[in-house]
Structure formats: C-alpha cells, structure tokens
Amino acid sequence: MPPQPPPSTPALPLLDVRDVTVFRGDRLVLDSVSLSLFAGDAMILTGPNGAGKSTLLRTISGLRKPDGGTVERQTELAWLGHQDALKPGMSLTQNLALAAKLGQGQMNEVLDALDLAFLADLPARLLSSGQKRRAAFARVMLSGAPLWLLDEPTVGLDVASIERLGAIMAAHRAKGGAMIVTTHVPLPLENTRSHELPSLANVEPIWLS
C-alpha cells in the first residue's frame, strides 16, 4: 500500500479568544469578546477610551486571567505595553540586552531597521519620547515571536517613523506573523481586520451578591 499523505489539517488560528469577560472591581469591562487571529492577520482594536482595549490585550497575553471565557494561544507572543519599560540610566543596548538574549533577534539589524543605531550607546534618559517608543518596539522585534500584541505603538512617533513601523509590520505579516494593535492613529497597513469594543461605561454596574 502506498504511504498515505498526512491528512491536511485546517489551519489552526494562532490565537482564539472565546467569550472573554472581564470585570474590574464590580464594573464590567469586557463583555463576551470573541476573536481569532490567523497567520498573516493584523487586527486593529478600536473603541473609545476606557472601552477595555488594553485590558483585552493584557488578558490575551496572560497577564490577567479572564473572569469568563477562554484564551487559546498556539505561539509565543511579544508584548508592547503603553509604558516603554526603559531604565533611564542604562544605555539603549543594555536596556534591550535581556530581550536580545531571550529572543532570536539580531540587535544590529533591529536597531538599523528602526533607525536607532546611532543612539545605541546613549543612556535612555537622553532619548526623546518617540525614540523611546521605537526602542520599546525594538524589543518586540528582538523577541522573534510570531504574535505581536501592541498597545498604542505609534504614541509620540513622527510621520516617517510611523511609515517605517508600517513597513516592519507588513514584513512581519509576510513572514507568517500576526498582530493585534490598539491605536487611535491610522496605520499604513493593508487588509487589516478591525474589532470594535463598545464602551460599557454607561452599563449599569452589576452587583455580585
């Protein structure tokens, strides 16, 4: 008997979020959010301030446990929080050293791609806010993880830097990566999917008795 070809499995989503519900105190922040992300996808999370975009990202990352529902993730992830997490007294390369050691990224390539190479030895306290944001983004690239969770990656960036970021994101998707991005600024990305979170601020608080 000739060997059977392996049965073709339907592509598994990199990330599958089902009915995720999150409370903060007694306030409902996320109400049954479901989404799934496949290789090559870029999802833009939109919604008014306080709609729970960051909370959803934290829940997906595993930093926070959902109060209901499940998050299934097939791959490693890279995280860009709304803080840059740079130690002011240490140089850019020292700040990124841990990410470079744990990931598979090449420090020089990444710094070049983000136009940070000339700042490599400068202490982080001397960087401008846009440069700090790019430095924090460098960590995401260094991680080599397929799934990127980006919380407001464009804060403080100039137009040229946003273009550069868009090109990097497109290249990442072309390599089979995926990302979820929260942003208030249009990103230079094609074929994005978007997911809008409604504001639940006016919903009656639910009293857990």
Add this chain to the structure above:
Amino acid sequence: MTAFLALIDRDLRMAYRFGADTLASLLFFILCGSLFPLALGPSPDLLRHMGPGIVWVCALLASLLPLDRLFGSELEDGSLDLLMLTGLPAYAVAFAKMIAHWLTTGLPLLIAAIPLGIMLGVKGGELPLLLLGLMLGTMCLSLLGGMAASVVLGARRGGVLLPLLVLPLATPVLIFGAASSYAGQLGASPAAGFDLLGACLLAMLPLCPLAAGQGLKAAVS
C-alpha cells in the same frame, strides 16, 4: 534555565550600573553599627558582649533598605509586565529577583560585617561563626523581604508597610542567628543555632518564592 540566569544577570548589571543603591545600604549598615558605641559608651567588655547582636540587628535593617525598589521600580516603568511574559513561571521571576537581592545586598553586608565586627571587639575566633550565621540569615532575609515586597506591590505607602511585614517574620531568624553567633562567647556549641537557622532557610526556600509569585501576578493583573 537560560531565562532564569539571564534575569539574574540583568539585575546584577543594573545593580552595577546603579551602584549607589548597594553602597547606600552598606554605609547604612556601618553607620548604624557605629552609633551603638556612641550610645552605650566605649567599654570594650560591653561592646564585645553586644557585638554580634548589634551586627545582626543592623544587617536586618540594612537589608530592608533596597526592598522597596526591588519590584517597585519594575512595576512603575512597565518592566514587570515584560518579566512576567518571559515564559518563566511567576515564582521563578520572584526567585531570580531574590537571588539578585542577596548577591547585591546580602553578600556585601557579609563582607562589611568583618570590619564592623572587629570594630565592636568580636574576637578573631568568633568571627567565622558570626559570618556563617549571617550568611544563612541574610539569605533568609532576602527571601522574606522579596516576598513582603511583592505582597505590598501597588499598595499605597507600601514602603511603610514593608518593614512592618518583614520585621515580625524575621524574628526567628534573628533569634537563632544571634544564638549561633553568641555560642563562641558562651563556650557552647553553635550547632543548634545553625541547625534551626538552616531549617528556617529550607522552609523559606520553596514558600517565599511561591508567595511572591502570587503577589507579582496580582500586581500585574
């Protein structure tokens, strides 16, 4: 394991870069110890009698100083999120920080305890006993301190709460540690003190990182 060592390495490099923090707790230790002769009077007999106890209390207080920043600075600038997402379990992250705390605070205190002990008239033969006890003791204090620091993380006035949490928990360490250090002077065997001190360390070794890991999880969620 690589990630664990990389975390310790990162903390050591940071401590080297911000050397003033380590130096501050060392100077505090020496200064605090030097105040006792001024208050108690310069009688060599009295100081020799009090010496090991003074060293122990000062080491306990000095190891508290950097605890506030141990996780606090990481939480403030968002680094803690990244540390929790390195793929290491939360207790391993906490344990790595505790080891780094011992290497940057406990170990220098041990070295500084030599001149302080001699200054207070601890005899040459009693000094190794004091140092061995202090070594075990400072390890316990790093574990306890790391646990307390992660528990108060994010609380208002956590800095004030911290000593109130650590000091009562550290009393067994202080009692057994000082008992082992006084054995030389009293002509008794230090074994009992060391045994109990070691037992404290063995109990804290698994429990404190686990509790601290839970504290860190609560702080980032």
